[in-house]
Amino acid sequence: MTTAFATSSLRTTLTALAAASLGLGAAHAAPGGDFARGRIVIEAQAGLSDAELDTLVKAHGGKRRKLGQSRMHVVHLAPGLSEEDAVARLSRRPEIRFAELDRKVGPALAVNDPYIGSAWHIGKIGAPGAWDSTQGGGITIAVLDTGVNAAHPDLKDRLVAGFNVYNNTADTSDLCGHGTAVAGAAAASTNNAMGVAGVAGAARIMPVRIAYKDASGGCPAYFSTIASGITYAADHGARIANISFVGIAGSAAVKSAARYMKNKGGLVFISAGNNNVDENVAPDNAFIIVSSTDSQDRKSSFSSWGSFVALAAPGTGIWTTNNSLGYSAWNGTSFASPVAAGAAGLMMAARPDLSAEQVESLLFSTAVDLGTAGRDAVFGHGRVNAAAAVGAALGHAATLDATAPLAAIAAPLGSSSVSGTVAVSVTASDNVGVARVDLKVNGTTVASASAAPYSFTWNSAGVANGMASLVAVAHDAAGNAGASATVAVNVANGSGGTVVAADTAAPVVAINNPVAGAVSGTVAVSIAASDDAGAAGIRTSLSIDGKVVASGTGASLAYSWNTRKAAPGTHTIAASARDAAGNASTRTVSVTVR
Known part of the structure; x- marks a missing residue:
């Protein structure tokens, strides 16, 4: 599914509030078209108080609910109000970073093959070589999906407490089977003498149900439930979140939630989609978009592509766990994404001190380059190589950063x-x-x-x-x-405030030397500036023939110009001054170099 979206990315975010759950039951989320009726998603600027935000959304008939400990909110609108109109109006408010429709999206599942019988992808990405060093122990991978079957013998020992953000409950049972298959691809137990092995088979799995079952039997999710699931995972210790749903890479809410998790040291993996088209979505470093490959390192026939793709991973015929407590082979970027996520989990387990950015960089640099040399729109940086990535993580030398921002x-x-x-x-x-x-x-x-x-x-x-x-x-x-x-x-607030008149007077700048005429040898260029607000706020610059050669602050600036390096003929010296209020002035003089 490809989704259009309405966003307005304005200035910044909202001060942290107390944790709250989303709770988006069917009564509140009846879909209309491809977005939820009666609600939108917003993020407010840092520094805006709860009371100020409440006043703002109430003016539009809304009532807000916070997404975890992030700065995003779902705004429930009064009956009869237009969602598009609310997005348009709130997007224009300077206090709001973005406002967007709460789009409905579906799982990135292609064809469910009844039997393949070989977990070829494990060897293809070099997972057994990585397992000599780590199997993912100590790392939690959040699976944001349709739920996970906690009774599956290859998953039950991997599961930790999760959450159902759609219904605001602890029920994370699998509605459609998709989440159980995704969880197995990432972290089904290894060395347990049964079934299959996930890429990070000793990692913990945190099930986060973001979907609901609709009348057709499908299990769609919304931008709001996905963003809420990411923030929940980040706030509860997960270092990796996998989202095998399509049409979400352009969502401002999902991007903001992914940045929130990345700032906490985590990474978010998202499937590219199964439309076999260029999805035409701009790349963003908030998350890692994964396309699918087959056993011959070719693009899977169904896999979408585009400049937003950062990495490729096996996604054709992935033998994994199913909701019937058995095993089957699945196709889709839904399974490429958790394979890549599992590789990142191995890296984090091997070197828990590495930052999210360092893990990401090493994951990209060790990928097997496919297609056009370097990063391309089909395979991104290349097909994931777990053995090389873990080796690079183990060998990465810690460097001391002593440079202040x-x-x-x-x-x-x-x-x-x-x-x-x-x-x-x-x-x-x-x-x-x-x-x-x-x-x-x-x-x-x-x-x-x-x-x-x-x-x-x-x-x-x-x-x-x-x-x-x-x-x-x-x-x-x-x-x-x-x-x-x-x-x-x-x-200057209220009657007690005194408004200071705006400074509209530009500083005065002069070129003291040289004067117009002929020059030669080394010329001492000097300029002077003054301003009604004082010299301390003046910034000066000197340019020769349009190229800045010196700059500084205060009332004077000097420069030694070696005219022997200049071509004979006419040259223009320009002096500029700008005060603290932004007023500026320029003076020029033309000289002839002999």
């Missing part, structure tokens, strides 16, 4: 007047990766964001009128932190 506040501008709810935008970067950005006001942390864009909603009523100091602090996974320069703003 960089942070800067892009908005609001210094010395500007603010009131009410203020949108704060931050840029942050790091040599490895930014794990979190905190916004501090007068030294107190008021909000945190764990994914770019790092933007916040700050209620300025929480501080007294007058000047307030804003600082952004970026953190990386190694514990390094880097603070931005302080941005001072004038808080």
Whole structure:
């Protein structure tokens, strides 16, 4: 199934709230078309309070329910309200990061073959070689699916407590058999003298039921139940989540939940689909999309592809567990995805100290390159190689990251007047990766964001009128932190606030030397700048023929220009100055190099 979706990715996320379950019983989720009637999915900006969010959704006739400990919410709409209209309206709100329809999606199952008799994929990916080092012990793989049959002899010893996020119960029994087969492909018990072996046969399996049984006997799920299942898995210790459903890679809710899990050290694997077409979905590093291969390392006839594919794995004739407590062979990217997920589980068990990004990178770099050299739209980085991946994980040298992230506040501008709810935008970067950005006001942390864009909603009523100091602090996974320069703003709320007049005057900049005319040898170029708000907030730059050769802060800037390296003829020197309010001015002078 290919799904269209309506999203608006705006600024950032919502402050963490207490854990809550979704509970989306059939009475609340009667489908209309290909999306749920009566509800949508949203994510709010960091710093927005519960009360402010409640006010916002109530204005649209809604009532929210939180997805686990993430920052996403399902908004239940009043009867008769248009879901599309609610998405459109909420998407335009600056307090909302995204709003989207709660699309219905189905399992990525192709053909159920009655008998193949050979688990060829285990040898193809080199799993026995990996098993010499690890079989996945200590790692929990969450299977987000139709449930798992807890009585299956090859699964019962692997299972840990899970959850039914659709019905808000502990019932994770398998409605349609799909989840039991997927669980077996990932982690059916090894060395138990029966049945089949999963790729990570000593890993724990956490069943998370995201689906319901419809009138046709199928077992679809929704964006909301999938996002809720991912956050549940992340909050309850799973390091891997597998979702063998199609049409979800473009969902803003699923992406946000997958980033949430990745920030907690986990990885999310998703099947590419079985439509044998380019799904035309943009790639995203929030999750790992897996296409399917056959025993000859060719694309499975049913497998979808596209630039979003990151990895390939066997998915044709995968001998695994079934809901009748027996075994059968299955086809589909539904089974390629858990095979790849199982390989990642082996890596994490071998080296639990590795980050999610390191495991992902090694999984990609050790894959067997198929098709076009390098990453391609059919096989991604290549077909998974469990033996090589585990070997690379074991041999990976730990490196000490002592480099602090960089942070800067892009908005609001210094010395500007603010009131009410203020949108704060931050840029942050790091040599490895930014794990979190905190916004501090007068030294107190008021909000945190764990994914770019790092933007916040700050209620300025929480501080007294007058000047307030804003600082952004970026953190990386190694514990390094880097603070931005302080941005001072004038808080002017209510009758007691004094609004500072906006600074609209551009700084004055002049080129003191050289003057227009002929130059030669080494020329001492100097510029001077001034501003009504003082020199401290001025940023200057000097360019020659459009190329910046020097920059700095304050009232002056100097540069030694060796004209011997310049071509004879006319050259343009330009000096620019910008103040803290963003006002800018430029002066130029033309000289002739002899």
